[in-house]
Amino acid sequence: MKVLLEAKNVSKHFGGLKAVDNVDMVIYEGDIFGIIGPNGAGKTTFFNLCSGVFPVTGGEIYFNGENITNLRPDIIAKKGMARTFQNIKLFNYMSVLENIKIGFHIHSRTRMWDAILHTSVYKRDEKLAEEKGMEIIERVGLKDYKDILAGNLPYGMQRMVEIARALALDPKLLLLDEPAAGMNPNETMALMEFIKKLNHEGYTIAVIEHDMKFVMNTCNRIMVLNFGKKICEGDPEYVRSNKEVNEAYFGKGIVVQGGTM
């Protein structure tokens, strides 16, 4: 199996707070890798380090064999890592289709002159963004909403637009930060199926999620963070039965088998 993303001893301190503390992690090609942990465990911060939003305090991150530690987010995106955000970050005053068109930015070459003179480069780029954009919109089931301003969609749909936008990059690795938050049960089910389908098509996915059922049912490997530290890593069965994980979530002395948080 090929290693796609590897974190070696990665730390992030905010002042005295160790938001991420010496975390080692490996994501293999083809994984649906789950990251769970209580609130404030450092999951989002860990994603932010991988995608270049913050510089690390210590450690190194390798993507596809290449050291990407502290590279700029746009450069990491160009290397094939796309992400969504826990607090949805859509382009609210742009339509759904326009949102997704921006996802094709790295696959297009239009310069100022191309845009002004409508050269063949411009035409090719627009055609790509329009056609592939529509393809992706149809895949996520938002065809009827393509001209609506993204900010006016209900939460669940906004999450799907954000995923669609990330897919436009055609990434090697897709990072999803709590994609089911704000979704109703039907939407959550559909999302689980969708993530599995993407995985079958060859996408490697890392997902942060609070919904245990979601994680246990979709992920093949799971890492558990608590107070910035990795406390457990393994397949769903192993994590479910891990004593430390149950303690972290529910306190000492109570053992719960699975179930939703």
Place this chain on the structure above:
Amino acid sequence: MNEIILKLKSIYDKYKIIIILAGSILLLLVPVIFPKSYIMGIICRILLYIILAGGLNVINGYSSQFCIGYAGFFCIGAYTEAILALRLKINFWLLLPIAGIVTAIAGLLICLPTLKLKGKYLALVTLGFSEIVRLIALNWSSLTGGPMGLKGIPVPKIFGIEFKNSLSYYYIFLFLVAIFLFVTRRVINSRIGRAWMSIREDEQAARSLGVDTSMYKALNFMYGAFWAGIAGAAYAPYTRYIDSTFFTLDEGFNILSMAIIGGMGTLIGPVAGSIVVNLLTELLRPISEYRLVAYAILIIAMMWLRPQGLFGASKSILAGKEIVKKARKAEKEAAA
């Protein structure tokens, strides 16, 4: 307001070719219809300020960087044209792009150190920049004529026609406005324009999608400055005399008020803003000192009634909340 816009739009779509043709002919005949140079003077101002407010709108409205000292760029364009025309006798038509490029470079120089700063700091930097440019124009007498200004700027000529009054100069301004709108529309509706708007909407998200936000912010600033340079270069030989008092901070606020009142983030916004504010300026000429007060009241009223300006991009008719509501309702009914 939204209903009116929608209706106008549907009418426009229906008779597009006829409207464009009739409009173009009408625009070309304007000096024949209004042969008074007073009226043509106002119309020329409107056209000039469409370029200025429009260029500023590309910066403030499309990438949401906040430039207040836009008059500084206008000033650089005007002085570049005037100095090169007077000293080196360079042709006006060549000076237009030269002044644009010089001004764009000035734009790059002031935005480079501020790229990492948040909006309001850039706003302050542009404010200071505008004053510095004006003070240089006022004090570097050997180059700029100092307080005496530059006189006798040669008028543009083409095929033996001299553009020496507002009736003929109207065509130069009209030509430039047409080019500005045409080019800007194409840039906005491309990968570049989308990158600018993504920065306006959410810079972090834009970066996560591979948009080199620093580069695009700089490009955006240069583009806006470029058109201020063009406007300045067209303006200097129009008045044939410039001095530093034309390019005060008030002038910057004047342009900004047009962009705000017309509505930012659309192409039509600054056009409407320029028409409304310039006509108002004429109407309020008797109380000229209080003119800015009137604009301020207008802007405050707008914030109340229509915060996006007359034709602003946000909260626009595309919003389509209703469509979502309908779809949700249908979904619920289907589920029941």
